[in-house]
Amino acid sequence: MLDVKALLEGAGDGDLDLWARTINPQFVRVLRTIGFDRPWARAEGAYLYDTGGNRYLDLLGGFGMYNVGRNNRAVRAALVDALELDTPGMLAMGVTALPGLLADALIARTPARIERCLFTSSGTEANEAALKLGRAATKRPRVISTDHGFHGLTLGSLSANGNPEFTARFQPLLPGFERIPFADLDALEEELRREDVAVFIVEPVQGKGINIPPDGYLEGAQALCRRYGTLFCLDEVMTGFGRTGKMLALEHWGLEPDMVTVAKSLSGGYVPVGALLMARSVHEAVFDSMPHAMSHGSTFAPNELAMVAGLAMLNELDERRLVERSAELGARLLERTRALVDEVDVVRDVRGIGLMWAIEFEGDGLAYRMLERAQRGLFAQLVVVPLFTDHRILTQVAGHDMAVVRILPPFVLADDDVDEFADALHATVKHARRMPRSLTKFALTAAGVR
Numbered sequence: 001m002l003d004v005k006a007l008l009e010g011a012g013d014g015d016l017d018l019w020a021r022t023i024n025p026q027f028v029r030v031l032r033t034i035g036f037d038r039p040w041a042r043a044e045g046a047y048l049y050d051t052g053g054n055r056y057l058d059l060l061g062g063f064g065m066y067n068v069g070r071n072n073r074a075v076r077a078a079l080v081d082a083l084e085l086d087t088p089g090m091l092a093m094g095v096t097a098l099p100g101l102l103a104d105a106l107i108a109r110t111p112a113r114i115e116r117c118l119f120t121s122s123g124t125e126a127n128e129a130a131l132k133l134g135r136a137a138t139k140r141p142r143v144i145s146t147d148h149g150f151h152g153l154t155l156g157s158l159s160a161n162g163n164p165e166f167t168a169r170f171q172p173l174l175p176g177f178e179r180i181p182f183a184d185l186d187a188l189e190e191e192l193r194r195e196d197v198a199v200f201i202v203e204p205v206q207g208k209g210i211n212i213p214p215d216g217y218l219e220g221a222q223a224l225c226r227r228y229g230t231l232f233c234l235d236e237v238m239t240g241f242g243r244t245g246k247m248l249a250l251e252h253w254g255l256e257p258d259m260v261t262v263a264k265s266l267s268g269g270y271v272p273v274g275a276l277l278m279a280r281s282v283h284e285a286v287f288d289s290m291p292h293a294m295s296h297g298s299t300f301a302p303n304e305l306a307m308v309a310g311l312a313m314l315n316e317l318d319e320r321r322l323v324e325r326s327a328e329l330g331a332r333l334l335e336r337t338r339a340l341v342d343e344v345d346v347v348r349d350v351r352g353i354g355l356m357w358a359i360e361f362e363g364d365g366l367a368y369r370m371l372e373r374a375q376r377g378l379f380a381q382l383v384v385v386p387l388f389t390d391h392r393i394l395t396q397v398a399g400h401d402m403a404v405v406r407i408l409p410p411f412v413l414a415d416d417d418v419d420e421f422a423d424a425l426h427a428t429v430k431h432a433r434r435m436p437r438s439l440t441k442f443a444l445t446a447a448g449v450r
Contacts, residue, residue, distance in 0.1 A: 013039035013051055034381065035389050043070035046410045046417060048394065056392040057417055064207075064238050064408035067265035067326075068316045075268035078312035079305055087304045098307035105314055106277060109247050111256040116283035118276045119301040123237035123263030124152025126274040127201065129296055130259045131156050133278070134199035134231045136295070137285035141175075142197045144230075146182040148399075150208050151201060151235055160201055163208065165400040182206060183213055185220045192228040199231045199259070204249040207238040208399040210358035210406050212351060218253045225258075231282060233259040237274070238356075241265045242317055242411060245327030245354030252353070258282055267309035268316070273301070322411040329413055330354040336422035343426075346379065346433050348403075355411060359383075359425070361403040376401040382432040383425075391424040 011018065016037055020028040031037045039051045046069060048056040058070065068075065088096050103117035118133075120126045131143055145151065145160035152158065153166060159173040162182075167173060180187040182202075191197055200221065205212050225232035232255075239249035240262040246252055248260065259282060263274030286295050300306075317323055330352055340347045340359065348362035361379050363369070371378040380397045383405050387393045398404035407421075 015039055034385055045069040045071075045412045046414075054392060056388075056394055057420060058394050059407035059409040059421060060394050060396055061408050061410045062269055063264070064243060065264045066269045066410045067241055067243065068268050068313055068320075068322060069410045069412040070269065072268045072313075072316060074316050075270055075309055075312040078308050079270060082305060082308040089304055090299065090302070096304065098304045098311075099302035102307045102310045103275075105311060106262070106275060109314075110260060110277055111250070113256045113258070113279050114260060114277045115280040116278050118278070118283075118296065119306075120263070120274040120276065120298055121272045121301050121306075122152070122274050123235075123261065124154045124157040125298060125301075126237065126261035126263055126276045127151045127157045127160070127235060128154055129276040130201065130233050130261055130278075131160065131199060133276070133282060133286045133296060134233065134259065137282045138198040138229065138231060140196050140198035140230075142191075142194075143177050144188065144191050144197050144200045145177065145179050146202055146206075147179055148182060148206055148208050148211065149179075149201070149203055149235070150206070151203075152237075163399065182211060183217045185217065185224065188221055189224050189228075192224055192230050195228055197228070197230045199233050200225055201233040201235055203235045203239065204253070204255075205239050205244060205353055205356055207356070207408075209360075209402055209404050210351060210353075210356050210398065212353055218250075218255055222255055222257065231258040233257060233261065235261050237261055237263045238408070241313070242323035242326045243354055243356055243408070245323065245330055247317070247323055249353075266313060267306055268313040271303070271306040271309045273303075273306035273310055326354045326411045329409075329411070329415075329418055330357065332415065332418050333357055333422070336418060337425060340426065340429060344429050344433055347429065355409055355413075356406075358398055358404050358406040359429075361405075372403070377403045379403055379432065380405050383428050386428045386431065387424055391420075391428070393421055393424055 016028050016031065040048060041051045042049050046058050048058050099119060106117055107114055118129055120129055135141065143160055145162055147162040149162040151160045156174060158167060158170060159177040161167050162179050178191060180191060188200065202221065204218060222232050234250055234255065234257045236248055241247065244252065250257060258279045260277040262277065267273045287293060334352050337359065338350045341350055346361050346363040346368060347359060349360040351358055368379060377397055380403050384395050384397055387395050395405050395407050398406040
């Protein structure tokens with residue numbers, strides 16, 4: 001029998017070298033350049049521990065994957081139970097109970113318009129399904145998305161991606177995709193009035209910069225989609241399952257979309273899983289006969305471990321009131337950090353909704369402008385790196401050429417964790433504002449400037 005513990009002990013601290021040799025040497029170069037090259041030993045809740053026993057506060061949560069905390073014990077226990085039950089697994093020509101139970105639990109947490117569920121193995125696959133089924137259901141060719149929207153990196157999802165750093169090198173992408181500015185209803189109507197748009201796909205809160213929509217935008221977009229016969233699809237891959245202080249972000253605006261995509265935290269971080277939740281009318285326009293009963297699917301998507309993990313994760317959210325906790329912690333976080341806008345001249349904005357939080361920088365001093373000329377967003381690195389190396393707090397620059405730092409922490413943070421971050425952030429931003437020569441040299445080196 002494979003001894004996993006012995007295997008890991010035998011690998012020692014060579015994670016980075018092994019990764020560089022077999023998976024992605026350039027990513028390892030990035031980690032070493034910015035000082036994130038720690039050998040990790042274990043994780044629990046909102047904390048990571050390196051092989052030296054040092055504790056780090058994890059405010060990224062696997063890009064929002066660990067809503068219920070890393071190595072959640074309740075989800076793990078449910079998985080162990082499932083493994084010992086010898087459940088039938090994938091039948092190919094047959095069905096089992098667990099996928100139906102999770103589908104029912106998900107549909108119960110969505111607006112009444114949503115009645116069907118199609119499982120996938122990831123968020124990008126859920127979005128691929130939405131685009132494919134949306135085109136088939138409407139018999140229309142076009143898809144509209146927004147600038148800076150992120151919907152995944154497979155070809156169809158990438159075609160809807162609004163970030164040139166991901167799309168530019170992989171042209172030509174799929175035809176029939178157009179992008180418009182986020183929060184621009186006039187631009188949306190200009191496209192929709194042609195009545196050839198199958199799907200408008202949008203994140204209710206854009207994950208790349210934590211861009212929160214202005215009042216009336218999403219409600220207006222839904223109304224326009226209804227008027228012109230376009231399917232309204234909300235990408236809740238990042239915002240779902242309590243991230244914004246509601247079970248789904250759509251609840252903030254009382255939305256009733258035709259399609260909703262979810263993934264990331266659905267399994268508590270244990271098993272890859274996603275889902276496309278949709279109106280019955282969309283589903284039945286595609287799966288409209290027995291010959292079309294298998295028009296879309298994925299071999300591992302409804303696997304029983306993923307289904308059990310999803311059910312256990314939802315139970316954790318409910319039993320521990322973690323959605324409400326996300327809202328409470330988010331309010332505390334904003335209260336502790338918003339003062340930076342007035343206290344430090346390079347802080348343009350502090351924003352958040354639930355536990356999606358960001359700080360944005362802008363400055364007009366000579367040193368700041370020099371950094372931004374080298375590469376936009378370098379000042380944000382002067383905050384992220386010391387937070388990690390000096391305070392052992394894991395955060396991230398929100399995206400390429402963005403002067404924004406974001407966090408997506410687990411909901412199991414303690415109040416003291418929020419205060420620890422707020423205090424460290426105040427100290428780090430004020431220190432970075434003075435731009436000591438060593439920090440500036442580091443930032444320019446990280447940007448490849450010599």
